[in-house]
Amino acid sequence: RKEVEQDPGPFNVPEGATVAFNCTYSNSASQSFFWYRQDCRKEPKLLMSVYSSGNEDGRFTAQLNRASQYISLLIRDSKLSDSATYLCVVNQAGTALIFGKGTTLSVSS
Amino acid sequence: NAGVTQTPKFQVLKTGQSMTLQCAQDMNHEYMSWYRQDPGMGLRLIHYSVGAGITDQGEVPNGYNVSRSTTEDFPLRLLSAAPSQTSVYFCASSYEWDKGVLFFGEGSRLTVL
Numbered sequence A: 001r002k003e004v005e006q007d008p009g010p011f012n013v014p015e016g017a018t019v020a021f022n023c024t025y026s027n028s029a030s031q032s033f034f035w036y037r038q039d040c041r042k043e044p045k046l047l048m049s050v051y052s053s054g055n056e057d058g059r060f061t062a063q064l065n066r067a068s069q070y071i072s073l074l075i076r077d078s079k080l081s082d083s084a085t086y087l088c089v090v091n092q093a094g095t096a097l098i099f100g101k102g103t104t105l106s107v108s109s
Numbered sequence B: 001n002a003g004v005t006q007t008p009k010f011q012v013l014k015t016g017q018s019m020t021l022q023c024a025q026d027m028n029h030e031y032m033s034w035y036r037q038d039p040g041m042g043l044r045l046i047h048y049s050v051g052a053g054i055t056d057q058g059e060v061p062n063g064y065n066v067s068r069s070t071t072e073d074f075p076l077r078l079l080s081a082a083p084s085q086t087s088v089y090f091c092a093s094s095y096e097w098d099k100g101v102l103f104f105g106e107g108s109r110l111t112v113l
Helices: none
Strands: A003-004 A011-014 A019-025 A034-039 A044-051 A055-057 A060-065 A070-075 A082-090 A104-106 B005-009 B012-013 B020-024 B029-036 B044-051 B054-057 B064-066 B076-077 B088-092 B110-113
Touching: A003 A082, A011 A019, A011 B029, A019 A082, A019 A104, A034 A060, A034 A070, A034 B064, A044 A055, A044 A060, A070 A082, B020 B029, B020 B088, B044 B064
Parallel strands: A011 A104, B012 B110
Antiparallel strands: A003 A019, A019 A070, A034 A044, A034 A082, A055 A060, A060 A070, A082 A104, B005 B020, B020 B076, B029 B044, B029 B088, B044 B054, B064 B076, B088 B110
């Protein structure tokens, strides 16, 4: 089983739609969780950290379910500019970050 | 601020040639790392360093060497390039190595013929 698994997609949605991505992780000792965004042919950039209580940043909501070992990213009111690959990132203290392979989102007008 | 700077951005090599990918950061980050990204494989860690003089292997270290003589610089060396090393390489740095906030360079696209 891969350490961090994501549905690769692509997710094709119209503008204004709500879309959710899930990511599962295998190591129950994982302590930190993040979502990164990567535009086509660009470097990954931190989108948001994921906190135990869940957190929101504008149209983006991240949630963590430790019991089921998954994290989610919800995007409301999708914009064309949200088209990108979203990377789930996990680590435990004292180890390097583990990246998922990414979920591709395409928002169309 | 320059952040993380990688050079070159593009490189074509012949099998067996050697080269060095340069990475420099001006944020005084202790942690630096090299990833390669291949279609369908995601980002895979090659080597990392938690401070000057300290390096360690990641998931896919074979065929690559690194050194960390200064806090700012973390070059990646390919001693004898192989077609399997055709990839996009990203350098990343962070203030603390296991805290998750990585700053990436723009990437170096390497093709080995």
